Amino acid sequence: MAERSFAKEVQKLKKGEGETFTGEGILAITKALLENGVGYVGGYQGSPISHLMDVLADSQEILTELGVHFEASASEATATAMLAASVHYPIRGAVTYKSVVGTNVASDALSNLASGGVTGGALIIVGEDYGEGSSIMQERTYAFAMKSQVWMLDPRPNLPSIVKAVGDSFEMSEISNTPVMLQVGIRSCHVHGHFTASDNKRPQMNVSEALENPKRDLQRIVLPPATYIHEEEKLTKRLPAAQKFIIDKQINERFGTPSGKVGIILQGGTYNTVIRALNRLGLADLYGDTNVDMLVLNCVYPLVPDQILDFCEGKDAVLIVEEGQPNYVEQQIAHMLYQSGKSVKLEGKGILPMGGEYTGQVMVDGLGDFFSQHAPAMLPVAKVTTNEQPISIPDLSKSLPARPPGFCTGCPERPIFAATKLVEEELGEHHIASDIGCHLFSIMPPFDLGATTMGFGLGPASASAFHNADKKGRRSISFVGDGGFWHNGLTSSVGNAVFNKNDNVIVIVDNFYSAATGGQDILSSRADNPTKQTQNSIVDACKGMGVKWIRQIDRTYDVTKMRDTLKEALTTEAEGPKVIVASSECMLNKQRRVKPQMAKAAKDGKRVVRPRFGVDEDICTGDHACMRLSGCPSLSVKDTGDPLRDDPVAAIDQTCVGCGNCGEVADAAVLCPSFFQAEIITNPSNFEKRRASRTGKIIAWLQTRRDAKRVAFA
Numbered sequence: 001m002a003e004r005s006f007a008k009e010v011q012k013l014k015k016g017e018g019e020t021f022t023g024e025g026i027l028a029i030t031k032a033l034l035e036n037g038v039g040y041v042g043g044y045q046g047s048p049i050s051h052l053m054d055v056l057a058d059s060q061e062i063l064t065e066l067g068v069h070f071e072a073s074a075s076e077a078t079a080t081a082m083l084a085a086s087v088h089y090p091i092r093g094a095v096t097y098k099s100v101v102g103t104n105v106a107s108d109a110l111s112n113l114a115s116g117g118v119t120g121g122a123l124i125i126v127g128e129d130y131g132e133g134s135s136i137m138q139e140r141t142y143a144f145a146m147k148s149q150v151w152m153l154d155p156r157p158n159l160p161s162i163v164k165a166v167g168d169s170f171e172m173s174e175i176s177n178t179p180v181m182l183q184v185g186i187r188s189c190h191v192h193g194h195f196t197a198s199d200n201k202r203p204q205m206n207v208s209e210a211l212e213n214p215k216r217d218l219q220r221i222v223l224p225p226a227t228y229i230h231e232e233e234k235l236t237k238r239l240p241a242a243q244k245f246i247i248d249k250q251i252n253e254r255f256g257t258p259s260g261k262v263g264i265i266l267q268g269g270t271y272n273t274v275i276r277a278l279n280r281l282g283l284a285d286l287y288g289d290t291n292v293d294m295l296v297l298n299c300v301y302p303l304v305p306d307q308i309l310d311f312c313e314g315k316d317a318v319l320i321v322e323e324g325q326p327n328y329v330e331q332q333i334a335h336m337l338y339q340s341g342k343s344v345k346l347e348g349k350g351i352l353p354m355g356g357e358y359t360g361q362v363m364v365d366g367l368g369d370f371f372s373q374h375a376p377a378m379l380p381v382a383k384v385t386t387n388e389q390p391i392s393i394p395d396l397s398k399s400l401p402a403r404p405p406g407f408c409t410g411c412p413e414r415p416i417f418a419a420t421k422l423v424e425e426e427l428g429e430h431h432i433a434s435d436i437g438c439h440l441f442s443i444m445p446p447f448d449l450g451a452t453t454m455g456f457g458l459g460p461a462s463a464s465a466f467h468n469a470d471k472k473g474r475r476s477i478s479f480v481g482d483g484g485f486w487h488n489g490l491t492s493s494v495g496n497a498v499f500n501k502n503d504n505v506i507v508i509v510d511n512f513y514s515a516a517t518g519g520q521d522i523l524s525s526r527a528d529n530p531t532k533q534t535q536n537s538i539v540d541a542c543k544g545m546g547v548k549w550i551r552q553i554d555r556t557y558d559v560t561k562m563r564d565t566l567k568e569a570l571t572t573e574a575e576g577p578k579v580i581v582a583s584s585e586c587m588l589n590k591q592r593r594v595k596p597q598m599a600k601a602a603k604d605g606k607r608v609v610r611p612r613f614g615v616d617e618d619i620c621t622g623d624h625a626c627m628r629l630s631g632c633p634s635l636s637v638k639d640t641g642d643p644l645r646d647d648p649v650a651a652i653d654q655t656c657v658g659c660g661n662c663g664e665v666a667d668a669a670v671l672c673p674s675f676f677q678a679e680i681i682t683n684p685s686n687f688e689k690r691r692a693s694r695t696g697k698i699i700a701w702l703q704t705r706r707d708a709k710r711v712a713f714a
């Protein structure tokens with residue numbers, strides 16, 4: 001079960017011609033797919049397009065009704081390979097993946113797909129995870145579009161434009177026999193708005209019909225000599241067809257006064273920020289109407305030289321607004337201008353920063369500089385000759401404590417790293433390889449464990465060079481999550497270690513979901529899923545791969561067991577990789593699952609017990625050793641008001657879910673007797689009520705007696 005249910009929202013997918021659809025960008029994309037007769041959809045989840053996969057998963061019924069096949073692909077490579085169904089058949093297909101990392105994984109299939117070309121429209125929806133709030137390295141998917149010759153649309157961030165781009169992409173893909181990427185940034189994915197819906201369309205051909213009428217065309221299969229034909233076709237047919245389509249269909253838009261002496265060429269995705277900046281500069285009204293001449297590239301690849309040169313004609317200066325680096329669009333435009341001998345002044349990176357997100361302030365500063373330098377007369381006098389002092393923003397890093405991202409309250413992964421810390425205390429520091437997923441938070445305080453992260457499912461692979469010539473010497477420890485394990489870790493990491501007789505320790509962090517991407521089900525998820533085969537054992541898969549030494553830990557909160565098993569793995573004489581599968585349910589998902597059940601039980605008058613932990617502040621010495629081995633967000637500090645105690649004591653707040661980690665850690669590390677466990681009982685039995693009342697009275701009497709003897713501070 002994913003973190004959010006879209007069961008209610010997907011009902012909007014049934015809206016018909018003329019009805020108003022209101023909602024989030026990614027939901028609009030899903031609706032647009034159905035309106036455009038898509039035949040199959042798939043993908044791999046990742047921020048910021050995880051919810052698109054969740055919406056599709058929740059729309060299974062509607063998809064089936066329309067004859068649309070949906071798959072939660074094993075990886076982005078799988079998703080892209082799935083688009084093979086559009087190679088020979090006139091079936092429209094769409095897949096989603098996250099940004100450059102998804103494209104990296106997909107790139108083998110992507111090159112093959114782009115070389116052979118497609119018959120049915122093939123659409124890749126890329127959630128471009130660039131800028132503030134991103135979870136990955138800062139690169140651009142654009143490079144892949146260029147190298148494989150895949151077109152890239154980047155629509156203005158509003159629902160009608162995004163929906164239109166879906167239809168345009170399919171058409172463009174079919175006309176030019178080329179796959180198309182629809183790039184949507186973080187803000188586009190989550191922008192809210194409305195558009196006028198059309199009826200959903202059944203696919204022109206569905207996948208069952210294709211199976212009944214198999215087809216092949218040697219010219220579309222990637223093997224020499226066809227590959228040479230593909231390259232030629234790319235240059236002489238597909239590219240010109242795409243460029244003609246861009247002009248004929250007016251994919252790119254012109255705004256403002258066409259004869260302006262200065263102009264802006266911008267990626268569609270930056271439009272909202274540009275318009276807001278123009279508004280702040282006094283160059284656009286609140287509705288976005290402006291006199292500034294603008295060419296909005298809703299298609300950022302390929303560019304159409306005639307269109308660009310026509311825009312630049314007669315202008316003194318043109319600014320390219322292109323987020324991220326390298327400045328691919330600017331370079332291409334510079335080349336066009338140089339080749340055609342135009343003397344227009346080209347601005348872009350320089351006036352705007354080379355890297356980083358073009359946030360509102362960055363855009364106001366950059367556009368302000370551009371107009372001050374090249375068209376100061378356009379700016380309102382107050383902006384040019386301002387004597388306003390810029391607002392100074394205090395450096396909050398001096399006064400606020402750092403708040404590194406970390407494990408959630410009750411996360412079952414925290415004790416795994418607490419155990420690792422304890423083992424290192426005994427056996428010394430080890431080389432630790434990390435992977436993608438929640439468990440990567442181990443690299444942050446208070447654990448500070450892990451030296452590298454090389455890719456999804458590649459944790460153990462990234463430790464593979466570390467082969468200790470001394471059999472009794474130190475081994476590496478590597479981590480991989482259950483998500484990464486099924487994404488490709490089983491072969492790239494575990495199989496590789498078995499085959500190469502790697503002697504290191506591999507910990508598979510199994511929390512029953514692809515947790516970091518939003519709690520989607522995966523092969524080893526424990527829940528029943530009506531459309532998927534779940535409950536496939538990670539241990540059996542590893543054994544099947546040839547792992548001989550394997551241990552399953554069923555409750556990661558058992559820090560002592562976790563610590564002892566890790567120690568055994570690091571010291572055993574057994575050869576080959578030592579694999580520990582550490583399993584406990586993701587606490588976020590567990591709470592989502594259990595809370596409604598408990599609430600219902602309580603409402604029905606049933607007895608419900610919720611464990612909570614607390615700290616006895618009279619016993620706590622305030623040394624905070626518990627926190628150094630935990631980092632639980634519910635574990636905090638509290639001032640006792642006692643002037644004789646310098647340090648605040650530990651305190652557990654209301655967000656505690658009673659996972660028991662703090663107590664376990666304290667026990668395994670022999671740290672602290674100040675933790676206690678309490679039970680909150682809803683609808684207690686009469687016996688429990690009487691007992692609580694009795695003990696309450698005794699405790700109150702003892703407390704009053706003790707307080708009377710206490711020295712009081714005024």
Ligand SMILES: O=C(O)C(=O)Cc1c[nH]c2ccccc12
Pocket residue numbers: 044045046047098101102105135136436455456516517
């Ligand atoms: O959701 C995220 O933030 C991810 O990075 C997850 C993810 C999805 N597909 C990937 C491919 C390579 C690396 C990470 C991911």
